Amino acid sequence: MTVLRTVARPMLASMFVVGGINSLRHAKALAPAAQPVSDALAPLAPQLPVTPTNVVRAHGAISLLGGLALATGRFPRLAALLLAGNLVPTTVQGHKFWTESDPAARSNQQVHFFKNLSMIGGLLMSTLDPDPHKKILVRRAKDKVVEAKDTVAAQISR
Incomplete structure (x- = not known):
């Protein structure tokens, strides 16, 4: 894991860990x-x-669990996607x-709305973050197709 990922993932995850603990404690x-x-889910x-x-x-x-997974790099893309959906x-x-x-309340809620929106954007961007040790799923699938094509071409040319 790069230094950037080592620092950035826990920073992004920190709000979710703290918020998750708060939600569990004060449900x-x-x-x-x-x-x-x-009412909508029932x-x-x-x-x-x-x-x-x-x-x-x-x-x-x-x-809490998504934040911990993101912070520790365990299934970071899945954790980021779950956190974005949960937010x-x-x-x-x-x-x-x-x-x-009330203008003051409106301004406060607007700040929180757009803060959350920016966090969703950051989480969605991190779902695309290619781990240096593992290629993103779409790239792995493309590589398999190219590998299969090369194998078939090699078999045909024999």
Whole structure:
């Protein structure tokens, strides 16, 4: 792993680790904000106990585990993709600056909305980060096709 990855991945992951711990510790206090998400998810999984508190706990667990995976370089692309997906409902539901009438509250929510949006962008960019020891999946697939083509061409030319 390069020095940049050694430093950048934990820096990007730090907010998710801290936020995940906070969500797990204070799930009941954060639950009212998750009510709309819970209401939307409940019909999709009627067999599961989809409550606002459980939604906050699941969000916290994904943030914590994804953040730790990204920080340590374990499945970093998958972790970044999961974190980006997990951050979307928080951004849309939690920072509705467009509904705020108070200018100070609107400005605060707008800052958090765009901070989250930039974090999603950083996470999506890191899903494309080629690990120096392992090529990105698309490149590995292309290499296999080229290798197979070369093998067939060598067999035909014999």
